[in-house]
Amino acid sequence: MLRQILGAVARRWVWLLSACIAAGAAAIFLIEGGPADGERDRDGRGVAVEVGTIERRDMRDIRRLDGSLEALSSYEVAPKIGAEIRSVEVRIGDVVEQGDLLARLDQREIEQEVAQAEAELEVARAELAERESTLQNAERELSRTRDLREREIASAADLEAAEAQVAAERSRKQLAEARIAQRQAALSAARIRLSFTEIRADWEGGEGERVVGERFIDPGATVSANEPILSLLDLSELRAVTFVSERDYGLISPGQGAQLSVSAYPQASFDAEVVRLAPLFQAGTRQARVELRVPNPQGLLRPGMFTRVSLQVDKIEDALTVPYDAIARRGGRTVIYPVTPEQDEDGEEVLKARQVAVEVGLRSDSRVVVRPVDEELGEGAQVVTLGQHLIGEQAEVEIVGEQLEAL
Incomplete structure (x- = not known):
C-alpha cells in the first residue's frame, strides 16, 4: 500500500516538472521573439498574421468624462401668504411665459x-x-x-x-x-x-419661457407662506457638471470646447463649452468640479440626464500612426513589424516582417502615434497587428483575414 502511494506521488511530481519545463520553454520562445529569422511553419508557409495600415492622420487627445445635466436657471414658486389652494392652472411639462397664471388661493x-x-x-x-x-x-x-x-x-x-x-x-x-x-x-x-391670491409666473428679466418641472401640491390643500407649490425651469440652456482628476486638471481651461452625448439620443452630439473650473479638489475623491455651458435650442436635453463629456485637450496634425494592436514589446523596447515584399533565394516574391523600434505618443481610439527610432516608415505600408509573438526580428509571413491592396 505504501509503495503504491509513493509511486502516485512520484508520478505527480514528474508531471508537474514536465509542465514547468514546457512553460519555461514557451516563455523563452516568446521573449526571444518567436522562431528564428526567416523560419516558416511546419507546412513550409510563412507565419500567418493579420495586418493594418500605417497612416498619417490628425490625432486628437480626447478626455471622456461622465457627468450630469442641471438647469442653468430654476426656481420654486411659493405663495406669499398662507391660504387654501383653490386651483392649480398648470401641470408638469407645461410651458409658461412671464405673467401667466399658475395657481389661485382662497380669496x-x-x-x-x-x-x-x-x-x-x-x-x-x-x-x-x-x-x-x-x-x-x-x-x-x-x-x-x-x-x-x-x-x-x-x-x-x-x-x-x-x-x-x-x-x-x-x-x-x-x-x-x-x-x-x-x-x-x-x-x-x-x-x-x-x-397674492393669484400666483403668476415672474422671473428676473421677464424674457423667454419656462417649463413646469415639478408640482408639489394639489387643489384643496392649505399652504403656508413661502411653501413651494411648483418649480419652473429654463431649458434654453443647461449646465453640465463633471469632475476631473489632478492628472487632467491642467489640461482644461474656461472657453474650451467639448462634445456631449446622452443615452436618450445615442446618435446625436451636442456642443458645450467649459465655463468654470473649481479652484479646489474634493478631499474624498481628489477631483475638481468642472461646469460646462450647454445650449439647448431644440429642447432635447433635460436636467438630470446622465451625460458623457468629450474634451479635446491636445491635437497633433499629420501624425504617423499605426493600429494600437501593432505595438509589441521585445527586449525592453517598443517595436512594430512592417511588412514588405521581397524575393527569396528562388526568386519568388514573399512577404517579410521586420522589427522596427519606435517611440509611442498620443493614442486616440484604436490608433497611436509612433516615431521610428532608427529608420523611416512609409505611409500606406502594412504592419502586423496579430501574430507578432510568432515572428522574430525578420520573418516570412502570410497575411490572413482582411487583405489590403497596397503592398
Whole structure:
C-alpha cells in the first residue's frame, strides 16, 4: 500500500516538472521573439498574421468624462401668504411665459379685509369733511371776534378763545387727514394681499419661457407662506457638471470646447463649452468640479440626464500612426513589424516582417502615434497587428483575414 502511494506521488511530481519545463520553454520562445529569422511553419508557409495600415492622420487627445445635466436657471414658486389652494392652472411639462397664471388661493377672507378697509376709509373721509366744516365755522367766528375787538365790543379774552378754537380745529383736521392716509395704506395692503391670491409666473428679466418641472401640491390643500407649490425651469440652456482628476486638471481651461452625448439620443452630439473650473479638489475623491455651458435650442436635453463629456485637450496634425494592436514589446523596447515584399533565394516574391523600434505618443481610439527610432516608415505600408509573438526580428509571413491592396 505504501509503495503504491509513493509511486502516485512520484508520478505527480514528474508531471508537474514536465509542465514547468514546457512553460519555461514557451516563455523563452516568446521573449526571444518567436522562431528564428526567416523560419516558416511546419507546412513550409510563412507565419500567418493579420495586418493594418500605417497612416498619417490628425490625432486628437480626447478626455471622456461622465457627468450630469442641471438647469442653468430654476426656481420654486411659493405663495406669499398662507391660504387654501383653490386651483392649480398648470401641470408638469407645461410651458409658461412671464405673467401667466399658475395657481389661485382662497380669496374670501382677504376680500373681506379689503371691504373693511374701504369702509374704514369712507369713515375717515367723513370725519375729515366734518372737521373741515367745523374749522370753517371756527375761522368765521374768529373773523367776527376780531372785528368786534377792533370796535372794542369784544374783549381780548374772547379773541384769544376764538384763536385757540381755530388752532384746535386745524389740529383735528390734520388728524383726520392722517387717518385717511392710514386707511388708504391699509386698503392698499389689503388689495396687495388680495393680489397674492393669484400666483403668476415672474422671473428676473421677464424674457423667454419656462417649463413646469415639478408640482408639489394639489387643489384643496392649505399652504403656508413661502411653501413651494411648483418649480419652473429654463431649458434654453443647461449646465453640465463633471469632475476631473489632478492628472487632467491642467489640461482644461474656461472657453474650451467639448462634445456631449446622452443615452436618450445615442446618435446625436451636442456642443458645450467649459465655463468654470473649481479652484479646489474634493478631499474624498481628489477631483475638481468642472461646469460646462450647454445650449439647448431644440429642447432635447433635460436636467438630470446622465451625460458623457468629450474634451479635446491636445491635437497633433499629420501624425504617423499605426493600429494600437501593432505595438509589441521585445527586449525592453517598443517595436512594430512592417511588412514588405521581397524575393527569396528562388526568386519568388514573399512577404517579410521586420522589427522596427519606435517611440509611442498620443493614442486616440484604436490608433497611436509612433516615431521610428532608427529608420523611416512609409505611409500606406502594412504592419502586423496579430501574430507578432510568432515572428522574430525578420520573418516570412502570410497575411490572413482582411487583405489590403497596397503592398
